[in-house]
Amino acid sequence: MKTKICVIGGGRWGINHIKTLNILGALGGIVENNSKRLAELKSEYPSVKYFNDVADAVTYGFDGFVVATPAETHFKLGKYILENKIPVLIEKPITTRLEDAIELNNIARENKVNLMVGHVLLFHPAFIKIKQMLDNGDFGKLQYMYSNRLNLGTIRTEENVFWSFAPHDIALFQYFTGSVPLQITSNGSDILQAGIHDTTVTTIKYPDNIMGHIFVSWLHPFKEHRFVVIGSKGMIHFEDSKEGKPLLFYNKSVDFNGDIPMLRNGSTENVEYNNKILPLESELQYFIKHLDSESMDIANGESAIEVMDILTRATNDLFEN
16 A cells, blocks of 8 residues: 655645655645635645645544644644654744754654654755765865855745745754754844844854854845855865756865965866755655654754754844844
8 A cells, every 4th residue: 555645735835745745656635724725736636635624634544744834833733743643744944942843852752653854955965965975084074064045035924034044054064063063153134024034144163163154045136055065175065056056076175384374276076966866855755764664864853953953042142143
């Protein structure tokens, strides 16, 4: 019998889950309480089950759920599903409060059921390749990382740009460092809506003198998704917003001749990776594969808590500055 997953929310991001699960042959149901949107979905996916109410969907007998509704609804929905002992993938941010993320993880463990968070870039083939190169020592010692995630819109009213854009980058920083930040500082501007920041710059200090910064904005004239990793032996650059999505390794570093820093300016190489693999498809395949497994190591509840902790610490600092 094929695995059947139910998606809660058929809106802006939920439709991507619906399309991908349908391609995988694992789309079993959709929960959508907007009657117009529900009619559109029924026309496009006539063979799946439809529900207006989550309780009815939970009792139907699906193998797992995806929650792709607004962030403020995630905790209530996730808690209800986990208490009914059904695995769930909740889109990022997993909740709007760190305490709620911790509670969801505790419920998942108590009920021996898997909780996953939608940190989809952990399944991006370019970032998987970067992780492999880091583990292989191709960069030498990790020294610095930065991410620019900039665009014009979509502007939210219920969360600021840091909560909307930065969870992906925080998850990647955690993936690459495997450690807890020592210090977090954040500054930003709330131009369009008081108290809802449109632009933030956040600096994160990790053990072993590793630094990182995240620059996010939804008030920017062009799209830029740039990620750079710098090590003692080389540097790598990935730009998701460029045609072809190039991954470039720079054979550059700074060596010392006694006390004198010497620039080593070597070649730039294109790093091959399988850019045909769709991250969301890989994420959902991973979720399906681990529905009944205890070995979910990527984007699990603990990972969600780490990201929520950094989001919370950065936000506290943002409003103090």
